[in-house]
Amino acid sequence: MRWSRREVLSLILGAPLATRLLACDRPSQRETPREIEGRLLGQDHRAGHRLRSSPPGDDIFARAPVQTTEVVIVGGGPAGLAAAYQLRRNGQRGMRLLELEAELGGTSRDHRGPSEALANTRAPHAFPWGAHYITQPLDHNRPLQSLLSDMGVLESDGRAVREQYLVRDPKERLFYRGFFYEGLYPAIGATQEDRRQWQRFGAKMQALARMRDGQGRPAFAIPMRYGSDDPTITELDRISAATWLTKHGFTSERLRFCVDYACRDDYGLTLHDTSAWAMVLYYAARIDPATGRGTQVITWPQGNGALVAFLRTSLAADQVRSHSLVVDVVPKPEGTGVSVHAIDTRSGKPMRVDARCAIVATPAFVTQRIVRPIRERTAGDADRGRQVDYGAWMVANLHLSERPQERGFEQAWDTVLHDSPSLGYVNATHQRGRSFGPTVWTYYLPMTDRDARAGRRRLFEPDYSHFRDAILLDLRRAHRDLPQKLARLDVFRWGHGMIQPRVGTVWSPTRRTTSQPLGPIHFAHTDLSGLALFEEAFEHGVRAANEVTAVLRGSNG
């Protein structure tokens, strides 16, 4: 099928914006001056196909090479790595981790090593492909505080964050009607009423941050485990963020822009599809009830890849096996342990790891297919997989030889364009402290479709040049000479980027039971919380590791 330029750009950017941008796009500028290097990247495709069909029979794995260990971890994202980190802290050394991809980190992975396109020592040496930041943990989150302490991110008091790890001021800027302004709120031209609502919204969130339930737990906390599950609070999950705003008289377009941006940024959903509970969590759980001030953002030039790199040091090189697609997790009879069946994605050869316990740290849609007791329980239940939706994301890294032109407020960590379906871009040299010379921008575009599968189609139908053109069209209104400064542009497609906290999903009854172990099989992954955050992934990894440690100690002792 042949697509017209307008059709494809409308598909990626949405028809109204694409039409408008194309109208003021001068043909002279349209042609990229030279062929910009770059390619499409993504997760291992073969895995998806393999997992959709039923796994190879046990006889194949009975004859396959086998390794034995105490604990086998399936999935090397933050949750799996957090489990390894915690097992190590608990004194558990017998473990092995199987990861499907070549690289660890899951959706928090980064690119390490100098940019090939920018032959300059001042160019960034690391930049993210996915997750970018966490927020400063409050005191209830001791495990994360101690991780950050171990990393040297916290001051010696174990609480305050060293300033070089907090986002450097200025944090964000907004491109609005031709100019950059400081901050995210479009204050210019705001009416009295806009300002009143903005302030009232802040006060409302502060009140919600202080709120506690009957048992004295905070109403909203990250990780969710520390917050309330009281129905009077979780009932917010049944309405959308947009409905909640309207109900509370928050009608200001400017305010709603900011809240919509927050939902798209953290959850890949619009205001209309995000659970009001998740939206409130975004704000209220990030206010320190003690001081009433917002918790600050912690980041690294390579994003959360820095956390991944540190967690990985808990594992020796021979304890990690990448390129290993786990297809079956089988409890052994009579509680004698667990057998994990995997296929080497390069050779196609089967292999097996036998262990006393397994920690399955894969996304929920994978877990359902690879954990045998779950698969058997839900066989024939076609709806099982439909209960959660995954948002498709496009992440592009733009390698720039120099800073492009712009007008208005100076460069910030995060640059947002007011009426763009994208989230704008994060500048990789900002945290390093370089404001001049080569840099890499990480541009995020969530597919916020009401139907998640339509979003996935929008992600996989266009080809590389379409994405490149759409990104340039979107950014060139703020930076006219961007194409001249662009040395390379790579596009990463996350088909199942993150679980979406749609209305009614976070506090659905099924989600709440999925963290329970099934015999020797324990579970970790951010999906268990119903929303995708490093803090949740870390929490589940640590919890699963502690469960396993208790089991092993119990049986040893």
Added chain:
Amino acid sequence: MTDPQNPVGPQEQPGGPAASDATATRSSQAGALPPPRPTAAPAPVTPALLLLTVLVIATAGLVYELLAGAIATSVLGNSLRQYSLTIGVYLFSMGVGSYASKFIDRRLAERFVDVEYAAALIGGTQGLLLFLAYGHAVAFSLLLYVTLFAIGMLVGIEIPLLMRILRSELDFKDLVAKVLTFDYLGALLGSLVFSIVLVEFLMVPLEQIGLLFGLLNCAVGILSTWILRRRIYPALRLRLRIKGTVVAATLLCAMFYSGRLRALGEQELYGDRIIFAQQSAYQRLVVTAGDGRVQLFLDGNLQFSSLDEYRYHEALVHPAMAAARRRSRILVLGGGDGLAVRELLRYPEVETITLVDLDPAVTRLARTLPALRKLNAGALEDPRVELVHDDAMVWLDQARRGPFDVAIVDFPDPNNFALGKLYTRRFYQLLSSALSQEGLAAVQSTSPLLSRESFWCVEASMRAAGLHTAPYHVPIPSFGEWGYVLVGRAPLAPPRSLRQKGLRYLNDGVLPGMFVFPQDMARVDAEVNRLNHQVLVRYYSRELSRIF
């Protein structure tokens, strides 16, 4: 230079039927107006003289173009772009002029003289006008290209017109060959005269060069009323000559007042004559000279004036050197002008000076511009000095060099976040770790009088980084009351005597008083400036807006 398109218009009738001067002048009927002739035979003009005018016109045309390029470069920076743009626009507008010449079908000689005058007026005053618009970037660019286009167009009209006038004198082959030869010759002459004679040898200010060639151009116009007199009605001849005189008088006047006029334009920004201006990758550099002083501006902010920079730099360097136990390994952050280094080199015990400045253009300027070299006494060429071009904070963080005995920190004021980070607690932590256990640093810290909160915010940030501080201040006429902070990893006492005698400002008498703060500059409570929360940039812009 010129590439006339079809110089010979179809309706042109140089040898039209005879008509009485009077009727020809008054009856402007449709169709070509025959030039006045006493006889039916073509009136001979002096080709040699006219060819000379081609030469002058071409020379002047090229000079206008070069001028525009030079001024654009000096104001907007990026010489490659400015030159290619001005040349491009100029050549194109000449093409437009050549084309437009085809619409002039009557009274060719008279039009030719008019065009000369217009070119003289616009071309001559362009430089001056541009300098007047100096302070306003948008107006400047607009003016630059509008005038450039006008001049190019006028010059583009000249040659085709002249060829048409000469057409009856020479045969076509000869005509094209001769006119173009003189045209190109003029271009060569223009470029040589402009760059070698006027700018480099005679050092005529740019705007004066423009006026000079404007006058020349005007003279050619007036002269043409004689050369072409047979083709101009007598009544018009006088009018044309008067016009020429007015243009010449205007240009002469402008020349006479150009100094004052130009100063008016720059005064807004710099006050003095600009002797160097460049847009580097990082900032705009301007050096001015006049009134016996040289000044350096970065992004429009005064860095020093040669009249009192010794006060600033002596106060920056010597108290730290007096208080330091060892003085062999020195670090200078910022200060690419070499003036602090000049002061440091007075100490024979100094073994190495590592100078870290973001902008290679600043250190290049300090090493090559005679006015600056004279001021810093060639300090940056000293074998003890090592130059590093990098962001000081990134360098401190990544290079991890040291330990240094003394550090001199001299950054521009924190008027944006990129500069503000160089005044944060984190920066001072990095600075501290680059110092030896007994090491000291002197830090330029804005004015405790004009920006009191900013000054004490800097000081508070240093203390928050675990440094011991001894703030001090010095009056500097160009800046006002200026502030510094002496910091050390160990508790420090203000020095009581200098190790260098024979300085121009400092002596042991004034030294102790510098560390005493009068009531209106005394410490105020200020927040700590942090990377993630740069209060200093906010303090500073608030205090600055209060002053201006």
